[in-house]
Amino acid sequence: MELEILNRRLQRERQARLQAEAIMEKKSSELFEANERLREWNEKLEHQIKERAIQLRESERKYRGIIENMELGLMEVDNDDVIRRVYDHFCEMVGYEESELLGKRASDVFLDEKLRAFLLEQNGLRKEGQTGVYELPIRIKDGSIIWVLVSGAPIHNLEGEVTGSIGIHYDISDKKQLIEDLNKAKHMAEEAQVAEKQFLANMSHEIRTPLNAIIGMAHLLYDTQPTTEQKEYMDVLKNSANFLHSLISDILDMSKIEAGQIDLVMSEFDLAGMIRTHQKAFELRVEGRPIEVEALIDARIEGIFIGDELLINQVLNNLLGNAEKFTSAGIIGVSVKQLQKLSDDSILQFQIYDTGVGISEEDLALIFNKFKQVNLRDRHKTQGTGLGLAIAKQLIELMGGEISVQSQQNEGTTFTFILPLKRQHAPKTASPKQPTITNLKPASWHNMTILVVEDNVMNRKYLGTLLDKWEIPFDTAHNGKEAVHWANQKPYSLILMDIQMPIMDGYEATLNIRNTHNPNQHTPIVALTASATNSQKSQALEVGMNNFLSKPFTPSQLQDILALYRPDEPLISIAPRPDPTPTSIPLDHAHLLEMYGDDKPYLTEMFSMFLTDTVPEVEALTVTMGVTALKKALHKVKPTFGMVGLTDLQAEVAQLEGICQNEAENEYLSGSLDTFLQRFRQRVPFIHEYLRQQSVP
Amino acid sequence: MKGIVFTELLEMVEDKFGYEMVDTLLTETDLPSGGIYTSIGTYDHAEIAALIVKMSEKSNIPVPDLLYAFGRHMFAVFTKGYAHFFEKAADAFDFLRSIHNYIHVEVRKLYPDAQLPHFAINEPDSQTLVMVYSSDRKMAMLAKGLIDGCLEHFGEEAEVTMQSLTEDGSQVAFNIKKK
Numbered sequence: 001m002e003l004e005i006l007n008r009r010l011q012r013e014r015q016a017r018l019q020a021e022a023i024m025e026k027k028s029s030e031l032f033e034a035n036e037r038l039r040e041w042n043e044k045l046e047h048q049i050k051e052r053a054i055q056l057r058e059s060e061r062k063y064r065g066i067i068e069n070m071e072l073g074l075m076e077v078d079n080d081d082v083i084r085r086v087y088d089h090f091c092e093m094v095g096y097e098e099s100e101l102l103g104k105r106a107s108d109v110f111l112d113e114k115l116r117a118f119l120l121e122q123n124g125l126r127k128e129g130q131t132g133v134y135e136l137p138i139r140i141k142d143g144s145i146i147w148v149l150v151s152g153a154p155i156h157n158l159e160g161e162v163t164g165s166i167g168i169h170y171d172i173s174d175k176k177q178l179i180e181d182l183n184k185a186k187h188m189a190e191e192a193q194v195a196e197k198q199f200l201a202n203m204s205h206e207i208r209t210p211l212n213a214i215i216g217m218a219h220l221l222y223d224t225q226p227t228t229e230q231k232e233y234m235d236v237l238k239n240s241a242n243f244l245h246s247l248i249s250d251i252l253d254m255s256k257i258e259a260g261q262i263d264l265v266m267s268e269f270d271l272a273g274m275i276r277t278h279q280k281a282f283e284l285r286v287e288g289r290p291i292e293v294e295a296l297i298d299a300r301i302e303g304i305f306i307g308d309e310l311l312i313n314q315v316l317n318n319l320l321g322n323a324e325k326f327t328s329a330g331i332i333g334v335s336v337k338q339l340q341k342l343s344d345d346s347i348l349q350f351q352i353y354d355t356g357v358g359i360s361e362e363d364l365a366l367i368f369n370k371f372k373q374v375n376l377r378d379r380h381k382t383q384g385t386g387l388g389l390a391i392a393k394q395l396i397e398l399m400g401g402e403i404s405v406q407s408q409q410n411e412g413t414t415f416t417f418i419l420p421l422k423r424q425h426a427p428k429t430a431s432p433k434q435p436t437i438t439n440l441k442p443a444s445w446h447n448m449t450i451l452v453v454e455d456n457v458m459n460r461k462y463l464g465t466l467l468d469k470w471e472i473p474f475d476t477a478h479n480g481k482e483a484v485h486w487a488n489q490k491p492y493s494l495i496l497m498d499i500q501m502p503i504m505d506g507y508e509a510t511l512n513i514r515n516t517h518n519p520n521q522h523t524p525i526v527a528l529t530a531s532a533t534n535s536q537k538s539q540a541l542e543v544g545m546n547n548f549l550s551k552p553f554t555p556s557q558l559q560d561i562l563a564l565y566r567p568d569e570p571l572i573s574i575a576p577r578p579d580p581t582p583t584s585i586p587l588d589h590a591h592l593l594e595m596y597g598d599d600k601p602y603l604t605e606m607f608s609m610f611l612t613d614t615v616p617e618v619e620a621l622t623v624t625m626g627v628t629a630l631k632k633a634l635h636k637v638k639p640t641f642g643m644v645g646l647t648d649l650q651a652e653v654a655q656l657e658g659i660c661q662n663e664a665e666n667e668y669l670s671g672s673l674d675t676f677l678q679r680f681r682q683r684v685p686f687i688h689e690y691l692r693q694q695s696v697p
Numbered sequence: 698m699k700g701i702v703f704t705e706l707l708e709m710v711e712d713k714f715g716y717e718m719v720d721t722l723l724t725e726t727d728l729p730s731g732g733i734y735t736s737i738g739t740y741d742h743a744e745i746a747a748l749i750v751k752m753s754e755k756s757n758i759p760v761p762d763l764l765y766a767f768g769r770h771m772f773a774v775f776t777k778g779y780a781h782f783f784e785k786a787a788d789a790f791d792f793l794r795s796i797h798n799y800i801h802v803e804v805r806k807l808y809p810d811a812q813l814p815h816f817a818i819n820e821p822d823s824q825t826l827v828m829v830y831s832s833d834r835k836m837a838m839l840a841k842g843l844i845d846g847c848l849e850h851f852g853e854e855a856e857v858t859m860q861s862l863t864e865d866g867s868q869v870a871f872n873i874k875k876k
Contacts, residue, residue, distance in 0.1 A: 005716065005717060005720045008720055008723075008724070009716060009719075009720065012732060012733055015731075015733040016733050016734060016735045019733055019735050019738060020735040020736075020737055020738070023738055024737070027737070
């Protein structure tokens with residue numbers, strides 16, 4: 001029995017062994033196959049890793065190449081600003097080897113003391129993980145400074161902590177230099193522009209001064225009993241000089257327009273009257289030629305308009321002059337009609353037409369260009385600068401209008417321009433017109449003494465001849481310094497003062513006379529100026545001059561000025577009733593008598609005060625100060641006008657004060673204020689003159 | 698079921714009762730494998746159940762006791778044959794905790810066809826470990842033997858209580874509380 005069990009056990013053990021061997025066999029072959037597969041996988045993996053490594057290297061090489069070729073210098077620093085890695089291009093940029101930089105603080109190597117704090121601040125931002133872009137001047141190895149544009153970004157380790165920052169540097173020294181050069185160039189250009197303006201003012205003076213002498217001398221020649229032949233020559237001389245004068249005026253006008261130096265001066269004027277005046281003037285011009293001059297005026301255009309009378313006159317003159325120039329027979333004319341009316345504003349259409357040679361279609365496009373003249377074949381007939389139409393166009397646009405032209409060759413041309421103008425609807429205040437004195441009797445000038453200050457010998461001769469002719473005694477000074485000398489010697493009734501002179505100019509001489517104790521401290525000074533820009537005019541007033549006389553001037557223009565300052569006019573009418581319309585000295589003498597009686601010192605004091613205090617205050621009045629402030633200022637100066645006998649102006653101030661009610665009337669107010677100021681300026685010389693006479697014992 | 702379970706069961710039987718008992722079991726039990734077992738083979742799990750039932754019949758020892766004894770025997774076998782699994786564990790709880798997520802994972806790598814019981818772990822406090830046994834084999838007592846063997850191996854003392862969660866004994870909770 002035991003044997004049987006043993007036998008069975010043996011049997012079982014054998015079978016189990018065989019089974020195990022079979023399983024082992026199977027497992028072993030499975031293992032082998034698995035091994036094989038593993039090996040294959042391994043090989044595959046290794047191959048992939050190799051490929052990836054190559055790709056990575058390629059990619060890195062590519063990006064490095066891009067960065068190096070982009071001329072960007074890269075540098076890495078740690079959190080303490082210590083340089084950890086420097087790329088080739090950065091080394092080239094700064095001139096250091098990488099080995100010279102590693103381990104050093106970047107700010108110590110590259111930055112001046114005062115910039116280090118800035119970099120520290122930037123590094124702080126990097127530590128917070130922020131990027132930044134900024135410009136920085138850095139000192140490179142050779143000691144020079146280059147400007148770099150730096151883009152800084154934080155460097156993170158695998159844990160995401162900031163371990164430092166990488167700076168990408170781009171050399172912008174050339175651009176900085178360019179900006180600096182451009183600024184220099186701009187500065188130079190601006191200086192050149194200032195010089196150009198100065199040149200313009202000087203040219204105005206230099207050209208007009210001798211021209212003044214030529215025109216003046218031509219006038220004087222007529223008084224020398226010339227023969228008919230000589231008279232003919234003189235006519236040519238006078239006409240040529242006049243033509244030259246208008247040419248220069250055109251060029252200067254254009255320059256002024258382009259320099260933006262033309263300011264609109266609004267005043268009241270009679271438009272219909274102006275058109276008719278032009279018609280008459282051109283009728284005279286075309287006398288003896290088969291040309292008819294028409295003026296067609298819309299019946300609705302009546303009464304007073306507000307606008308720049310001078311500029312509108314110039315436009316009409318230029319356009320009519322153009323029509324006349326190109327028309328040998330037929331009609332030239334001007335028509336004006338109202339296109340639209342909106343309360344105070346009127347839109348007016350002006351047409352200036354002729355039956356002249358006309359303009360070809362291709363020339364029409366060029367006609368408003370500067371220095372372009374059409375009909376060059378008839379050059380001898382059509383002299384001019386070619387600026388007339390360009391000036392007209394610019395002036396019209398300046399006044400808010402526009403111009404167009406239609407033309408048929410050999411049939412005629414029509415210029416049409418549209419202009420918005422304001423209508424004066426308020427009752428026109430009675431303004432005493434500035435006295436114009438004609439037919440002067442030399443006898444009444446006897447006790448006048450004049451100081452002529454003029455550096456130009458021709459102008460001195462012209463003035464001297466006129467004064468001699470009128471038997472007015474005068475002294476001459478060649479420059480400001482001589483003028484001051486003469487002014488200290490004896491009192492004059494009037495000083496005629498050139499502005500631009502050697503040694504001492506007219507401004508300085510005036511300042512000198514006005515501010516030192518001398519017999520002529522209050523003597524009227526009239527500026528003789530050829531270059532009458534607005535800034536020069538205001539400068540003249542500022543230094544204490546009283547009036548202007550633009551060169552070249554005609555004898556009658558000089559007479560008008562002399563009349564203003566004639567001392568022998570009875571200034572105080574002792575008549576019991578004041579003359580309601582004073583003819584020459586528009587002061588309310590009755591009022592003055594009532595105020596001052598015989599107390600001359602009091603009168604002198606009040607008049608002086610008016611000149612020193614009130615005049616600047618009035619000159620400062622402007623709409624831009626705001627309606628409320630203006631009203632207040634007007635109220636303040638109002639009573640002082642009565643103190644010096646300007647009672648009519650006092651009434652005007654009261655009226656202005658009344659208009660100062662709302663902002664909407666601003667434009668109307670501005671126009672009225674300008675008109676008032678003009679009148680005021682015309683009157684100031686009388687105050688001077690009155691004061692001067694009262695001071696004479 | 699893995700062959701090692703059969704060979705170790707028979708080994709234990711031979712140790713305790715001699716080969717005659719082994720021979721009796723193999724001869725009298727209906728075994729499709731013919732009772733030929735090798736530790737590296739795989740056999741129908743019904744055969745182990747049949748062998749244990751037969752064993753209980755022959756020895757008059759109840760089946761749960763036999764399973765418990767076998768569990769303790771198996772743990773001893775494991776500590777010898779698979780020592781590296783025990784080196785990593787600091788104590789008994791540490792080891793028991795790691796059975797499902799570590800040891801069973803490793804076992805499956807070696808024997809992809811192995812069918813292993815599921816152990817859900819819960820630790821209500823630092824002194825208590827609750828292991829929920831889930832298996833269609835319904836051999837929770839074998840598991841208890843293994844648990845006790847484990848405690849003995851680490852030289853720790855704990856009170857192990859069993860609670861059947863299902864009537865058929867396919868889910869049993871072991872509450873192991875350190876003393």
